Amino acid sequence: MKRCWISSFQEAAATVLKLVLLRAEPKTIIQMGSFVYHTLFIDGITYLCASDNALDTVTPSAFLKNVSETFLRNPLMSQEHFSPSNAVATDFQQVLGKYMMKYNKNQEDSLISALKSQVTDVKNVMTQNIDKILEREERLNIFTDRTDDLQTTVSVTQLS
Template sequence: MAITYSCIANGRAVLAELALTGGSYQEAAAIVLRLVLLRAEPKTIIRMGSFVYHTLCIGGITYLCATDNAMDIITPPAFLKNVSDTFLRNSLMSQEYFSPSNTVAADFQQVLGKYMAKESPKTRKISRRIWWKHFRKIIIIAVAILLSIIIIHLSANVLPT
């Protein structure tokens, strides 16, 4: 149910990649990139083993993500579109400056991780649960402070009883 691997490649050269779980994604990604280059289609879906690889090709750059079989067909294309928009919007990410040895590639791994976490339904549930827990703590603290102020004012006879 989650995007477990993503990468950006120029041809068959992987520029940036991130895997959230262990596995031999690099080997499968290399095969998928070769197939994508042969097909020359802007969008492809390739099933290999227990994963489904979704790709988006724009201007010679291939955006790829791997999901498990249970993933819907809407989330991966949305993820790839968001990643490509971010990649193309930033002038430092252009092909002439972007290379695997460049520090920008390492920085873009954080972007991949952010979008992967955002698209993961498990992560959304956990984030929502943490938010509610945090919100409840704030409410409890606010009520405790308010009660403390009222008790202090009552004991100092500031408020009429």
């Protein structure tokens, strides 16, 4: 089961990379299936990030920017004939892991903040609705009092 997901992710990533190469844009966002793929193209290198949140484009962009800056500062990148090697992959796996933890935590924090904001909004709407109900009740009481006064006046006038 896990192998199928990896295979489908690899296929999707390959498709996204082909689309990015055709577009030749520095930044690309592509929705494919349940994921949103963000790419950043700098100095001949394409950085790819998959997200399950279509609404958040800021976090993946910041992630890709930090990863690309860190990758380009890597001493192995300064070699004249760079080719991906196990040394770079091993070294950079740890860096990617740290960035993924950092940005996933930030996303969880922003999700909690968003939920708190929604709860506050609902609370404010409920408070406004209660205030409106109390105002209507007050007006209804005034109307009822006036009706009673008018009825009393009519009764007194009829008796006279």
